[in-house]
Structure formats: structure tokens, C-alpha cells
Amino acid sequence: MNSRHTLAPESFGPTITIGEILVEIMATTVGDGFREAQSLIGPFPSGAPAIFIDQVARLGGACGIVSAVGDDDFGRLNVERLERDGVDVSAIAVLPDMPTGSAFVRYRPDGARDFVFNIAKSASGCTTMTEAARVLIARAGHVHVMGSAFAIPGIAPILLDAVSIVKARGGSVSFDPNIRKELMGGEGKRQLEDMLAVTDLLLPSGEELSLAAGIDGEAGAIDSLLSRGISEIVLKRGREGSSHYSRTHGALHAPAFTVEEIDPTGAGDCFGATYLTCRRKGHSPEQALRYANAAGARNVTKQGPMEGTSSFFELDHFIATTRSEVSL
Ligand code: ATP
Ligand code: MG
DSSP states (O other): OOOOOSOOOGGGOOEEEEOOOEEEEEESSOSSTTSSOOOEEEEEEEOHHHHHHHHHHHTTOOEEEEEEEESSHHHHHHHHHHHHHTOBOTTEEEETTSOOEEEEEEEOTTSOEEEEEEOTTSGGGGOOOOHHHHHHHHTOSEEEEEGGGGGSTTHHHHHHHHHHHHHHTTOEEEEEOOOOGGGOSHHHHHHHHHHHTTOSEEOOBTTHHHHHHTOSSHHHHHHHHHHTTOOEEEEEOGGGOEEEEETTTEEEEEOOBOOOOSOOTTHHHHHHHHHHHHHHTTOOHHHHHHHHHHHHHHHHTSSSTTTTOOOHHHHHHHHHHSOBOOOO
């Protein structure tokens, strides 16, 4: 039986994650894909695990990431940003023969997005357990796992190793399932079950909650997941804010802040990183939800997925000057 407990405090060791680093290049106009010449803006530092860990660092949390970039400007752009913001970049390998990952993104009029990705066959897809990665994992107090990282070649075994090493020394695990229905067959389902069995903090959004639980309806899904031993579930509700569920604190709801959404990418990662970091620093779930809602909302007001990561100073100012919707 895995021991599940409250999140390991900061003093126990850094928060780490493992997964893709890439640049994002965005179309400046709304429309249908990339089959004509058009104006673009970027490169912006990106990759869900990279955004997450940058947000931890901006809040003063000790943290690091295991990943790989190419020996090119896209890689340098990312590593320099993460290092500047305080992330331990010692376990980011620089691979001379592979390009840094990239994503071209264009919004359609209905809000859907067209992508051109180069991730699986980029440096990120060649991430391995290096000596530097071992050293970082050995002193980590918490591992954050993104469900989407399992789709990247080579990442799953490193993630699973990191989870068992950190758990064995009494550390904790958070899991953002980012599940897509299409990935729920066979191996995807098994990986999900394995992760749920070791998760201390689960961070689903929307339908991921019922997909993770395998049960329709919010209340039943939450009860079933808490019964498995997950100590905290924090549900992201986009413009509707967020909710916390645990056996110790019951249900808590926090309204979203009212902002103009410029670029929604990265909100969930900033939210999760902020919630986790606040809890590891000893904040109450109420206080952590409020800061996390502020971090998610502030992120969507900036173009570029990592451009809107926030310090506590920025979050306090944002909270003091931004209206929030009436409670759910
Ligand atoms: P992503 O789209 O990055 O995968 P997600 O679906 O995991 O994100 P969301 O619920 O979209 O997560 O966003 C996380 C949090 O950020 C929300 O709970 C909310 O607090 C805040 N947030 C996101 N979008 C908005 C918005 N348009 N206005 C205000 N707050 C927002
Ligand atoms: Mg969303």
C-alpha cells in the first residue's frame, strides 16, 4: 500500500517535473491553419512542464526540470528564461544533433486551434535519465506529473522512476491528468491507474475528473477518488474558478477573477504550480486556491504561454486590483 499524506513541505526538497520544453510560435491572425504565408509572433518559451516549473520558481519555490533541448537558439531561449527565473536547469540536456521542440499555433474563429508540432522527434523526445537527472531526482521533495508527458518518447520511465524514488523517501506527488479520451485505451488507462495510485494532489479540469474516476457526475467521481487515498483534489473550472475537495477540509469553492482573455495557453499550468507551491509553503487550501485562481487569470491576459507567470508581489497586486465573480 502506498502511503498518501499531505504535501511534503518545502524544507523536504525541491519540486521537480519531467517533460517537454519547446518554443511556441503563434499566428497573429485568426483563421484556418498555415497553408498560406502569414505573419507570426514568437518564439515564446513553452511546454506544459516548463511553464509549470517556471511558475514554481517565480513564487520562490526551489525547483528543477528534467528535459532536453537542442544546441540552438530555441533551446537557449528556454534555458535562459528558466534559469533567470530561478529553475535548476542542471538536468536539461543539450543535445547537439536534435532541434529544440516547437509548436506553431493558430486560432480559428470558433476558438479551436490548429497546431503544427515538432515534439516527439525533437530533443524533448530524446530525454534520457542522465547523471544530472539522477542527482536532481535524488534530492527532490515533490514530483509533478503531466499526463501529456506520457505521450513523449522516453519520458514515462523517467517519470515513474522519479515518482517511486521521491515517494520512497517520503516526498509527495501531484498529477495533472490532461487526459484526452482518445488516449484512454490500453496503455493510457493503465498509466492513469498507476498514477492515481500514488497521487497526493490531483489537478483535473473539466471532464478529466469523471474520466479519471471512471464515474459520471462530479460528486461521485470526487468521492471515489478520495476513497482511493488521494488527499486533495483541486478542480479547475476555467472562467468559473476552482474547487478543492479533501476529507479534512471538505469542499471549498473560489470564484475566478474577471479578466480579458488574450491567450488561454498555460493557465492550468500556472494555476497548478501556484496551488502546489502555496500548499508546500504551508498556506491553507482557501489561500492557495485564491492565489492559484489569480495566477491562472493573470496568465491568460498575456500573449505567450510563459509570459504571464507571476511572483507573489504580482499576485498580491493583481488580487487587490481585479474584480472576482461572485462565489459559485
Ligand atoms: P489549460 O487550458 O492550460 O489546459 P486547464 O484546462 O487545465 O488549462 P483552466 O480551468 O482553463 O485549466 O484554467 C485554470 C485556472 O485559471 C482556472 O481555474 C481559473 O482560476 C483561471 N482561469 C483560466 N481561464 C480564465 C479566464 N478566462 N478568466 C479568469 N480566470 C481564468
Ligand atoms: Mg482550459
